[in-house]
Amino acid sequence: MNKPRFKPYKSASGGWGSAFSVANILIREKSPVGSGLLLLKQNKPIEGFACVSCAWAKPHPARPFEFCENGAKATAWENTSNRCGPDFFAQHTVTELLNWRDYDLEQQGRLTHPLRWNAETDKYEPIRWDVAFREIGDELRAMADPNDVVFYTSGRAALETSYMFQLFARMYGTNNLPDSSNMCHESTSIALPESIGVPVATVTLNDMEKTDGLFFFGQNVGTSSPRMLHQLEEARQRGAPIVTFNPIRERGLEKFTNPQSPTEMATGKEITISTHYNQVAIGGDIAAMAGMCKKLFEMDDQARAAGKPRVLDVDFIEQHTHGLEAFEAKIRSYTWEELERRSGLTRSAMELAAMVYARCERVIGVYGMGLTQHRQGVMNIQMLVNLLLLRGNMGKEGAGILPVRGHSNVQGQRTVGITEKASHVPAENLKKQFGFQAPQDDGVNTVEACEGIVSGKVKAFIGLGGNFVRAVPETLLMEPAWRRLRLTVQISTKLNRNHLVHGEKSYILPCLGRTEIDVQATGEQRHTTEDSTGCIRAWRGVAKPAAPNLLSEPAIVAALAKATLEPNPRLDWDAWVADYSLIRDAIAESYPDIFHDFNVRMLEPGGFHRPLGASERKWATETGKANFITPDKLTPDDDIEPDLKKQGVLQLMTLRSNDQFNTTVYGYSDRFRGVYGTRAVILMNRRDMARHGLAEGDMIQAITAVDDGVHREVGPLRVTPYDIPEGCCGGYYPECNPLIPLWHYAERSKVPAAKSIPIRLRKVIAVVKDRNVPSEPASPAGVGAV
Ligand SMILES: Nc1nc2c(c(=O)[nH]1)N[C@H]1C(S)=C(S)[C@@H](COP(=O)(O)OP(=O)(O)OC[C@H]3O[C@@H](n4cnc5c(=O)[nH]c(N)nc54)[C@H](O)[C@@H]3O)O[C@H]1N2
Numbered sequence: 001m002n003k004p005r006f007k008p009y010k011s012a013s014g015g016w017g018s019a020f021s022v023a024n025i026l027i028r029e030k031s032p033v034g035s036g037l038l039l040l041k042q043n044k045p046i047e048g049f050a051c052v053s054c055a056w057a058k059p060h061p062a063r064p065f066e067f068c069e070n071g072a073k074a075t076a077w078e079n080t081s082n083r084c085g086p087d088f089f090a091q092h093t094v095t096e097l098l099n100w101r102d103y104d105l106e107q108q109g110r111l112t113h114p115l116r117w118n119a120e121t122d123k124y125e126p127i128r129w130d131v132a133f134r135e136i137g138d139e140l141r142a143m144a145d146p147n148d149v150v151f152y153t154s155g156r157a158a159l160e161t162s163y164m165f166q167l168f169a170r171m172y173g174t175n176n177l178p179d180s181s182n183m184c185h186e187s188t189s190i191a192l193p194e195s196i197g198v199p200v201a202t203v204t205l206n207d208m209e210k211t212d213g214l215f216f217f218g219q220n221v222g223t224s225s226p227r228m229l230h231q232l233e234e235a236r237q238r239g240a241p242i243v244t245f246n247p248i249r250e251r252g253l254e255k256f257t258n259p260q261s262p263t264e265m266a267t268g269k270e271i272t273i274s275t276h277y278n279q280v281a282i283g284g285d286i287a288a289m290a291g292m293c294k295k296l297f298e299m300d301d302q303a304r305a306a307g308k309p310r311v312l313d314v315d316f317i318e319q320h321t322h323g324l325e326a327f328e329a330k331i332r333s334y335t336w337e338e339l340e341r342r343s344g345l346t347r348s349a350m351e352l353a354a355m356v357y358a359r360c361e362r363v364i365g366v367y368g369m370g371l372t373q374h375r376q377g378v379m380n381i382q383m384l385v386n387l388l389l390l391r392g393n394m395g396k397e398g399a400g401i402l403p404v405r406g407h408s409n410v411q412g413q414r415t416v417g418i419t420e421k422a423s424h425v426p427a428e429n430l431k432k433q434f435g436f437q438a439p440q441d442d443g444v445n446t447v448e449a450c451e452g453i454v455s456g457k458v459k460a461f462i463g464l465g466g467n468f469v470r471a472v473p474e475t476l477l478m479e480p481a482w483r484r485l486r487l488t489v490q491i492s493t494k495l496n497r498n499h500l501v502h503g504e505k506s507y508i509l510p511c512l513g514r515t516e517i518d519v520q521a522t523g524e525q526r527h528t529t530e531d532s533t534g535c536i537r538a539w540r541g542v543a544k545p546a547a548p549n550l551l552s553e554p555a556i557v558a559a560l561a562k563a564t565l566e567p568n569p570r571l572d573w574d575a576w577v578a579d580y581s582l583i584r585d586a587i588a589e590s591y592p593d594i595f596h597d598f599n600v601r602m603l604e605p606g607g608f609h610r611p612l613g614a615s616e617r618k619w620a621t622e623t624g625k626a627n628f629i630t631p632d633k634l635t636p637d638d639d640i641e642p643d644l645k646k647q648g649v650l651q652l653m654t655l656r657s658n659d660q661f662n663t664t665v666y667g668y669s670d671r672f673r674g675v676y677g678t679r680a681v682i683l684m685n686r687r688d689m690a691r692h693g694l695a696e697g698d699m700i701q702a703i704t705a706v707d708d709g710v711h712r713e714v715g716p717l718r719v720t721p722y723d724i725p726e727g728c729c730g731g732y733y734p735e736c737n738p739l740i741p742l743w744h745y746a747e748r749s750k751v752p753a754a755k756s757i758p759i760r761l762r763k764v765i766a767v768v769k770d771r772n773v774p775s776e777p778a779s780p781a782g783v784g785a786v
């Protein structure tokens with residue numbers, strides 16, 4: 001491991017830094033990508049594969065190189081030549097592996113054999129596929145109540161697998177189908193239907209080409225969806241302003257050098273991405289947007305008085321919206337003083353943002369985890385919609401709302417039934433197709449699944465991908481509770497911590513990755529996904545499977561279902577596995593509005609879009625209109641926050657580095673933030689450091705500042721000065737997850753509030769030489785013995 005280094009990164013995002021980073025990862029993973037061949041197929045529909053990293057839309061026609069630095073890393077990660085087979089497991093007990101870092105676990109490479117944990121040896125041992133399925137089926141059939149089982153999905157599985165998985169769970173008798181979205185964009189799924197009657201983005205790539213202004217809240221484009229930088233570059237070249245709200249100056253939101261443009265690379269030309277950068281306080285977005293709205297109302301008053309064209313889109317508001325009056329009254333009632341205090345921005349910054357907004361005719365509101373992962377996550381999003389509605393920026397070309405989704409098919413999984421909510425299930429159609437009644441009670445979401453695991457209600461967990469126990473809050477409560485589960489089954493590509501924190505009976509079922517060729521009885525199979533813009537397309541793997549023994553995800557889900565359920569004369573799981581187009585026929589029957597003629601339309605150049613009423617100004621809301629929703633508070637702590645500040649409490653946001661995909665740590669270089677060789681850091685404002693008597697390089701323990709009788713602590717973390725608003729600090733996810741109380745989540749959506757954890761600091765070592773900084777907090781579970 002390299003010695004830790006802390007050095008601000010001067011270059012733009014993209015550029016040579018990106019090119020070198022891609023080269024490094026290809027060399028390290030000894031991946032066939034090194035030949036470059038695989039990457040040329042990346043994000044090329046029909047005959048190529050969809051990137052396994054983010055869900056950002058893929059343009060049609062595709063560029064020759066339709067991948068980014070992080071997409072290349074994700075492909076290389078999946079196509080590594082390292083293998084984690086029976087030999088590895090023969091050498092290491094699970095207890096020993098529990099002390100390994102996330103990085104070292106996944107670095108072992110692709111899983112090659114189905115494995116069963118042996119309690120006597122404390123090792124995972126190879127097992128035959130048919131035996132594994134039979135044993136798991138026996139366990140599931142022996143459960144007293146189907147609701148004792150949780151069927152979790154991480155957002156990567158294709159539409160076909162996801163549809164089969166939800167059908168399996170529902171036929172088994174439960175709606176317990178939590179997914180990664182419950183930790184991510186569930187705030188979107190609650191907020192948008194109330195506001196505009198659709199649960200997802202209203203924007204397509206065509207709108208990105210036509211927009212004349214982008215307002216960016218809490219989304220780190222340079223790391224989380226770098227391909228979008230191409231659309232942002234084009235928008236900037238058209239002269240469209242980009243106004244950003246983010247507590248820290250993320251490099252991808254500042255400047256970009258297109259690594260695929262020979263001229264830009266040769267000349268080092270940098271494109272300014274954000275024309276206006278507002279370092280809003282963590283959790284200050286409602287206040288910031290309220291400030292913008294207040295200014296818009298004031299500008300509209302002036303325009304009206306002067307007989308000039310109105311600033312508000314009064315025709316749109318009149319015809320298409322509901323609730324302006326209450327909203328306007330509330331916004332006007334806020335004083336600039338309180339808006340400044342809550343947002344951390346100056347009045348003039350908010351006013352300027354409003355004036356830029358008012359000058360644009362077609363605006364897109366873009367957002368990510370900086371809005372969703374807050375206690376007021378749902379209201380954050382509804383406030384952004386309010387702002388858009390004031391000027392009719394919904395349902396017209398070049399305008400709309402753009403939640404940038406995370407996992408590459410997380411949006412699509414919801415579309416085909418991965419949801420715990422009974423009301424979202426096409427129960428009538430399922431009954432017609434398969435002659436069974438889907439369960440009518442809601443199942444558990446992610447937080448409720450955790451509660452059920454802690455209380456002992458949940459007895460078994462089947463994970464279709466993901467690293468659940470590492471991704472969820474409250475690590476120190478969850479890990480011991482997890483061990484009390486009767487059965488844990490993980491369908492996975494690589495070894496992760498959730499395999500090691502396991503139930504009494506535990507199985508790892510290794511699957512093909514999406515980049516790999518999937519041959520079944522009728523030949524090579526395609527699969528489909530839906531991206532952040534609701535575009536559905538077909539793909540196929542092109543790489544040789546990592547091991548001969550791997551099964552595809554549909555084959556594994558089908559075998560589990562067959563081993564568990566009574567045979568159903570209307571559902572031939574084997575025929576589905578032999579020919580995935582039959583699964584797509586079934587999807588089309590369940591969801592005809594979206595998926596009619598699925599097998600044909602998936603091959604259309606550019607794919608097809610799901611219909612979205614809001615983008616045609618048809619509002620499937622209770623009022624039949626787009627709704628202004630009035631915030632009742634600017635921050636969840638309106639009443640207590642000043643007090644907390646006095647007591648030295650900081651708001652911690654947990655961040656992704658540029659060298660990770662969720663719990664997968666590719667390496668220890670967060671280049672854009674200038675942090676190298678370690679993830680055991682806390683990024684702090686210098687004035688807060690002084691206030692806490694801390695110097696750069698001091699080591700601290702972070703302790704959650706809530707009063708519920710539970711002690712939560714992570715460390716040691718190196719104090720690292722950073723350009724971040726006072727009262728705010730940053731640390732890395734997942735290392736900081738032990739700090740998040742399970743009950744600390746967004747109201748109504750229950751998305752863990754991973755971006756505003758109140759913490760206190762305790763100094764443990766005064767300035768140490770940086771060579772002593774650990775690469776990660778002391779143990780994977782986060783609590784450091786000091
Ligand atoms: N390379 C890479 N790509 C990924 C992922 C990955 O881990 N690595 N993960 C994927 C997944 S599942 C998801 S959900 C997405 C996540 O992608 P993003 O939505 O970008 O999520 P984060 O990186 O967690 O944080 C987003 C930003 O929110 C800012 N922020 C924090 N608090 C606030 C706040 O109160 N207000 C505002 N305005 N901003 C705030 C942070 O500074 C950060 O820049 O990315 C996907 N793509």
Ligand SMILES: Nc1nc2c(c(=O)[nH]1)N[C@H]1C(S)=C(S)[C@@H](COP(=O)(O)OP(=O)(O)OC[C@H]3O[C@@H](n4cnc5c(=O)[nH]c(N)nc54)[C@H](O)[C@@H]3O)O[C@H]1N2
Binds near residue numbers: 184553654737
């Ligand atoms: N503190 C904090 N916590 C967070 C977040 C945060 O910002 N802060 N973000 C949240 C968000 S947005 C999300 S989406 C969740 C992520 O939670 P998850 O989706 O559960 O976690 P991942 O890290 O994406 O899962 C990685 C594992 O997936 C498996 N895998 C990879 N590819 C495949 C495949 O093709 N098929 C199968 N079957 N398995 C595969 C590998 O074994 C790998 O180890 O974490 C959440 N937790």
Ligand SMILES: [Mo]
Binds near residue numbers: 180405406
């Ligand atoms: Mo996510």
